[in-house]
């Protein structure tokens with residue numbers, strides 16, 4: 684069984700966006716958007732440490748190795764962890780548009796169980812944009828980049844301004860982020876008109 688809800692179908696007048704001229708080149712590692720992010724932060728001890736790489740056009744790839752700490756059932760990855768890896772990969776597509784966007788809706792199909800120690804080969808692409816709404820999809824394969832699909836997702840991200848974080852984040856972390864020139868530079872790299 685698979686399928687997605689109507690909210691994930693781009694409207695007829697949605698456009699296929701173009702890659703931002705200053706987007707990272709194909710093959711380039713994108714880097715973490717926030718060092719304490721559970722998905723990609725290098726400073727997050729319990730995180731997934733996902734490293735996404737720019738692909739051609741509006742696509743990215745990433746690899747994620749399932750650890751023993753990620754189990755749901757004995758020896759198998761927890762579905763929420765796999766969804767997090769998909770969410771993070773989809774979120775990294777923002778670098779290609781230089782737009783800040785947050786996940787509004789994310790639907791995952793779990794097609795095959797994913798054992799601990801498996802490398803999940805992820806790829807994601809933007810399919811359409813309509814106003815602030817960014818439509819995308821991702822797959823995770825096992826046994827190699829061309830192996831069978833284990834998980835796939837479709838998502839709707841919504842463009843926001845940096846104020847979204849400043850107004851909603853816990854003050855301690857926001858103040859620390861704003862005092863860190865690297866973090867400010869990374870946030871600006873997402874903005875169309877910094």
Ligand SMILES: CCCCC/C=C\C/C=C\C/C=C\C/C=C\CCCC(=O)SCCNC(=O)CCNC(=O)[C@H](O)C(C)(C)COP(=O)(O)OP(=O)(O)OC[C@H]1O[C@@H](n2cnc3c(N)ncnc32)[C@H](O)[C@@H]1OP(=O)(O)O
Nearest residue numbers: 690716770771774784785786787788841848860861867870
């Ligand atoms: C210097 C300090 C810097 C600090 C910042 C640091 C780094 C920043 C850089 C990058 C970080 C960015 C992202 C992170 C990337 C990857 C991590 C993984 C991604 C995530 O883990 S991210 C966390 C989970 N995520 C949330 O925490 C969102 C909570 N949520 C909200 O904050 C609001 O809900 C929001 C903003 C989404 C919308 O609110 P809003 O008021 O702005 O807009 P509104 O409601 O009007 O929606 C506009 C149009 O989207 C449609 N729409 C909205 N939501 C929908 C839904 N769920 N399903 C279907 N359609 C939906 C409406 O129907 C309307 O459609 P239409 O235009 O056609 O009417």
